[in-house]
Amino acid sequence: MSTTALLEDTKLGPKAGGLYRHQNFLTGILTGGVAMFLGWLVAHYTVQNNANWGSDMVVTVTMAAWVVGFMAGIGAFNAVFRWMVGHDQDHDDELYAAGVSQGWRRYFKFCTDHKVVGTQYLVLVMSLFAVGGTLAMIIRTQLISPNNHLISPQTYNAVISIHGMIMIIATIIMVSGPWANFILPIQLGAKDMAFPRLNALSLWLVVAAVPPILISLFIGGVDSGWTTYAPLSVQSPPGQDAFAITIITFVVSVTVAGINTITTTMTMRAKGMTMGRLPIFVWGSLVAAGLGLYAMPAFLAAQSMLLTDRVVGTSFFAPAQGGAGWLYENIFWIMGHPEVYVILIPGVAAAMDVASTFSRKPLFGYKIAVGAFFGLGALALMVWAHHMFTTGWAPNLADPWMLTTELISIPTGVFFLVIIGTLWRGSIWTRLPMYWVYLFLWNFIIGGVTGIYLSDVPADQYFHGNMFVTAHFHYTLLGGGMIGATAALCYWFPKMSGKMLNERIGKLAFWVIAIFFQVTYFGMFWEGFQGMPRRIAAYAPYFHSANLIATIGAYGLFLGWVILLYAIIHSWMNGKVAPSNPWQAKSLEWHISSPPPLENFLVDPIVTSDPYTFGEGEPMAPAKQPSPATVGSTEGGAH
Amino acid sequence: MSVVDEHSSHEHHGHYAEGGNHHDTPQAKHRKEHMLLWMLIGGDMVFTALIIFAWFYLKALNVEGMWRGAACKPNFNAGLNQSCTDGIGNAINHIVPTAAPLHTFAIAILAIVGAGFMWFAEVQARQGASGKATTPLLGLGALAILGALVWQIYQFQVLPFTTVQGAYASSFEYIMGSNVGHLALVSIVAVGLFIRGSKGLHDNGRWYQIHLSRLFAVWVAFSVTLLAFMVTFFN
Incomplete structure (x- = not known):
C-alpha cells in the first residue's frame, strides 16, 4: 500500500468546503x-x-x-x-473543514482538526483566566482596607459573581479543552476525535457563551453569587438572564465534549491499546466526561427553571407563589459537587502522568488510581447536600451526608499516595513540569485536609459562611486542579507548539506563584478563623491585617501568572525547536513529531505494552535535555 | 510504550456517502453514532428525572398552599402579605384547574405514532425494501411528529391557567416547553430523514440513520408519555 501522507497543504478542489x-x-x-x-x-x-x-x-x-x-x-x-x-x-x-490548505x-x-480545537481551547482558557483574574484583582483591591470605596457594594456583588462563574467555566475546560482534545486522541493512537464537528461545536459554543456573561456586568450585574441562589436570583437585575443564557450554552458545550471524549476512548483506540494500557490521563478524562454527562443536565434544569421564573413568571423557586429555594439548591448542587471533580480529576490525572515520566518509574498503583477515579465519581453523586448543611434543609439527613462526604477523603487520599508512591525512590528529573507536581501535592493536601473540617456538620456551621470556605476551595480548584493543569501545560507544550517552554522564565513564574499562592490563601484562612464573612465589600477593622496580607499575596499571584503567560507567548514565538520526545516519555504522543502532522500517525501504531515501562533497560534521569538533533524527527510515525 | 508500525492508514479510507468522519468505515461510524446517541439519551434521562423530581418536590411541599392554590390562606404575619397571589399580584382564592388530559395524551399518542412509523420504516429498510417503500412511512412519521409539535404549541393557548398561577401551573408549562424542544429536535431529524429517503439515500441497505433516528424518537415519545401520565394522574 502507498504511504502517501495527508498533509496540510494538500490540494483541494476549488469549491471544497462550500459555505465554510x-x-x-x-x-x-x-x-x-x-x-x-x-x-x-x-x-x-x-x-x-x-x-x-x-x-x-x-x-x-x-x-x-x-x-x-x-x-x-x-x-x-x-x-x-x-x-x-x-x-x-x-x-x-x-x-477543508479539517483545516487543510488554510494555514493560520x-x-x-x-475547524474540525482536534489539534486546532485543542489549541483554540488553550487560548480561550487563558483568555478566560485573564478576565477572571482581573476581576479577582478588583475584588482584592476593594478589600485592601476595611471601608474601601473603589467600587460600590452592588458592583462588588456583580464582580464576585462573574469572577466566580468565569473561573468555574475556565476550570471545567482547562484540561478537558486543550489536552483532552489535543493529546488524548494521540495517546489512544487515533487520528482525530470520534466526532470532529461536535468537537468544533463544543469549542465555539463556549466562545458564544462568553459575551452574555460579560454583558451582564453592564445590565445590572448578577448580585447573587456564582451559585445564583434562588429566590435572590429570581429578583436580580436583568444581568441574571444573560448569565443563565451563558450557562445553558455552556452546558450544551460540555455535554457534547464529554460524549466525544468517551466515544473516542471507547471506539478509537489503536490495536493493542487495551483498557489496561490506557495512559492514566485518558482514564481521568473518561471519568470526568462521564460525571459531566450526569452533572450538566442538572445545571441546565436549574438555570432554565430560574430563567422561566424570571421571564414568564413561573414559580419554581419563589416561595410566595408555591416555589422553594431548596429546590434550586438541591438541583444546583446535584450538578455542583460532581462538577468539582469534573474540574479536578483531569488535572490530577495529568499530574500522575508527569510524575511517572519525570521519576522514570511506572505509575504506582495504576489500577488503584483508576479505581479511585471511579470511586470518586460514584461518591460525587452522593454528597451534594453537604453544601446545604447551614440552610436548614433535611437536618435529619446531615449524618449520612457527612459520612459520604468524609468517604471522599479515601479516593482523594489514594491520588496523593499514587503520586507519592510514584516519586518514591524514583530517579527524579526535576524539570519544569515536575515543579508544578510538587506544588500540586502541597496545595492539594491543604485543600483536602481543610475539606474534612467542612464535611463535619458542627465545624461547618462556623466555617460555611466565612472566608475559610473561600480559601479551601481555592486551594482545591486553583491549587490542585489548576496547578495540575499547569503541569500538563508545561509537559505537553512542546508537543502542542513544537517549541520548548522557556524554563528559566517558567521557573521564575513557578516560584512567584508558589510563594504568593500561600500568602494569598493562608491570608484567607486567617480571615476565616477570625470569622470574616465571605462576599462582603466592607468589613470591620479587626479583619484588616489578614485582608491586607491576602491582597498583597493576590497581587503577587497575579504577577506570577503574567510571567507564565509571557513565558508561553515568548516561547511559542521564539522558543527552541522541540524534539519529538523531549522528556523521553513512553506514551504514544511522544512517538510522533512536535507538533504532530495533520492525521497524527502516518502509519497506524500497534501498541505492545503499557505507557509506563520505565526501568526496563532504560537510562536513569537524563543529565541534561537531549538536543533536537538527536531525538525524534519531524516526519512523524511510530518508532 | 512500545509500538510497532502497521500499514499505511489514509489511502484506503476514502469517503462514504453518508458523510461524517472521513476516517471511518460505515460500521465504525455507526458504532460511534450509536454510542453518542445512547449517551445523549442518558443525559436527557437525567434531565427528565430532574423534572419529575421538581414536580413531586413542589407538590409535596405545597409551599404557602400554592401548589394549586387550594390550601392557600392569606398570611399577613412577618410581612408575608403577598401570599395567595399569583406572580403578578392577582389574588388566588380558588383551586387552579388542571389541564385537559385530551390535549396532553393526544400529543403523546402522536409522538408514539410518529416513532412507530419510523420504526416500521426501519424494519422495512432492514428487510431490503427500497426507498419507495420506506420514504412514505418516514413522511407519515414526520407528519405525526410535526402534528405533536403543533398540538403542543396549541395547548399553550387552551390551558385553563397561566404560568404565574402557582407551582402546578409553572411545572406543567415548563414540561410543555421541554416537550416543544424535544419534539422540535425529532421533527428536524424526521423531516431530514424523509428528504434523504426521497433522494434514495436510504437505499441499498443504508438503514442505519433510520435506526438511530428511530431510537431517539422512541425515547422522546416515551418521555412525553411518561410526563403526560405524571401531570394527569399525580397533580
Whole structure:
C-alpha cells in the first residue's frame, strides 16, 4: 500500500468546503450581532404589547439570538442543514473543514482538526483566566482596607459573581479543552476525535457563551453569587438572564465534549491499546466526561427553571407563589459537587502522568488510581447536600451526608499516595513540569485536609459562611486542579507548539506563584478563623491585617501568572525547536513529531505494552535535555 | 510504550456517502453514532428525572398552599402579605384547574405514532425494501411528529391557567416547553430523514440513520408519555 501522507497543504478542489470557505470568527460576530439586534427589536416590540413580559424577556431573547446567530455565522449548522437536505459533505469538504490548505486562518474557523480545537481551547482558557483574574484583582483591591470605596457594594456583588462563574467555566475546560482534545486522541493512537464537528461545536459554543456573561456586568450585574441562589436570583437585575443564557450554552458545550471524549476512548483506540494500557490521563478524562454527562443536565434544569421564573413568571423557586429555594439548591448542587471533580480529576490525572515520566518509574498503583477515579465519581453523586448543611434543609439527613462526604477523603487520599508512591525512590528529573507536581501535592493536601473540617456538620456551621470556605476551595480548584493543569501545560507544550517552554522564565513564574499562592490563601484562612464573612465589600477593622496580607499575596499571584503567560507567548514565538520526545516519555504522543502532522500517525501504531515501562533497560534521569538533533524527527510515525 | 508500525492508514479510507468522519468505515461510524446517541439519551434521562423530581418536590411541599392554590390562606404575619397571589399580584382564592388530559395524551399518542412509523420504516429498510417503500412511512412519521409539535404549541393557548398561577401551573408549562424542544429536535431529524429517503439515500441497505433516528424518537415519545401520565394522574 502507498504511504502517501495527508498533509496540510494538500490540494483541494476549488469549491471544497462550500459555505465554510466564507465563514470565520468575524462572520460569526457579524451574524451574531445582526441576530442580536433583530432579537432585541422583536422582543422589545413584543414586550410593549404584553403587560406580563418585561426587560427580562428582552435580555433573554437578545442573548439567545446572539448565540444562535454567532454559531450560524461561524458555520456550526452547515453540516446539519446539508444533512437535512440530503447534500452531504464530500471528502474535500471534510478536509477543508479539517483545516487543510488554510494555514493560520484555520485557527479562526470552525475547524474540525482536534489539534486546532485543542489549541483554540488553550487560548480561550487563558483568555478566560485573564478576565477572571482581573476581576479577582478588583475584588482584592476593594478589600485592601476595611471601608474601601473603589467600587460600590452592588458592583462588588456583580464582580464576585462573574469572577466566580468565569473561573468555574475556565476550570471545567482547562484540561478537558486543550489536552483532552489535543493529546488524548494521540495517546489512544487515533487520528482525530470520534466526532470532529461536535468537537468544533463544543469549542465555539463556549466562545458564544462568553459575551452574555460579560454583558451582564453592564445590565445590572448578577448580585447573587456564582451559585445564583434562588429566590435572590429570581429578583436580580436583568444581568441574571444573560448569565443563565451563558450557562445553558455552556452546558450544551460540555455535554457534547464529554460524549466525544468517551466515544473516542471507547471506539478509537489503536490495536493493542487495551483498557489496561490506557495512559492514566485518558482514564481521568473518561471519568470526568462521564460525571459531566450526569452533572450538566442538572445545571441546565436549574438555570432554565430560574430563567422561566424570571421571564414568564413561573414559580419554581419563589416561595410566595408555591416555589422553594431548596429546590434550586438541591438541583444546583446535584450538578455542583460532581462538577468539582469534573474540574479536578483531569488535572490530577495529568499530574500522575508527569510524575511517572519525570521519576522514570511506572505509575504506582495504576489500577488503584483508576479505581479511585471511579470511586470518586460514584461518591460525587452522593454528597451534594453537604453544601446545604447551614440552610436548614433535611437536618435529619446531615449524618449520612457527612459520612459520604468524609468517604471522599479515601479516593482523594489514594491520588496523593499514587503520586507519592510514584516519586518514591524514583530517579527524579526535576524539570519544569515536575515543579508544578510538587506544588500540586502541597496545595492539594491543604485543600483536602481543610475539606474534612467542612464535611463535619458542627465545624461547618462556623466555617460555611466565612472566608475559610473561600480559601479551601481555592486551594482545591486553583491549587490542585489548576496547578495540575499547569503541569500538563508545561509537559505537553512542546508537543502542542513544537517549541520548548522557556524554563528559566517558567521557573521564575513557578516560584512567584508558589510563594504568593500561600500568602494569598493562608491570608484567607486567617480571615476565616477570625470569622470574616465571605462576599462582603466592607468589613470591620479587626479583619484588616489578614485582608491586607491576602491582597498583597493576590497581587503577587497575579504577577506570577503574567510571567507564565509571557513565558508561553515568548516561547511559542521564539522558543527552541522541540524534539519529538523531549522528556523521553513512553506514551504514544511522544512517538510522533512536535507538533504532530495533520492525521497524527502516518502509519497506524500497534501498541505492545503499557505507557509506563520505565526501568526496563532504560537510562536513569537524563543529565541534561537531549538536543533536537538527536531525538525524534519531524516526519512523524511510530518508532 | 512500545509500538510497532502497521500499514499505511489514509489511502484506503476514502469517503462514504453518508458523510461524517472521513476516517471511518460505515460500521465504525455507526458504532460511534450509536454510542453518542445512547449517551445523549442518558443525559436527557437525567434531565427528565430532574423534572419529575421538581414536580413531586413542589407538590409535596405545597409551599404557602400554592401548589394549586387550594390550601392557600392569606398570611399577613412577618410581612408575608403577598401570599395567595399569583406572580403578578392577582389574588388566588380558588383551586387552579388542571389541564385537559385530551390535549396532553393526544400529543403523546402522536409522538408514539410518529416513532412507530419510523420504526416500521426501519424494519422495512432492514428487510431490503427500497426507498419507495420506506420514504412514505418516514413522511407519515414526520407528519405525526410535526402534528405533536403543533398540538403542543396549541395547548399553550387552551390551558385553563397561566404560568404565574402557582407551582402546578409553572411545572406543567415548563414540561410543555421541554416537550416543544424535544419534539422540535425529532421533527428536524424526521423531516431530514424523509428528504434523504426521497433522494434514495436510504437505499441499498443504508438503514442505519433510520435506526438511530428511530431510537431517539422512541425515547422522546416515551418521555412525553411518561410526563403526560405524571401531570394527569399525580397533580
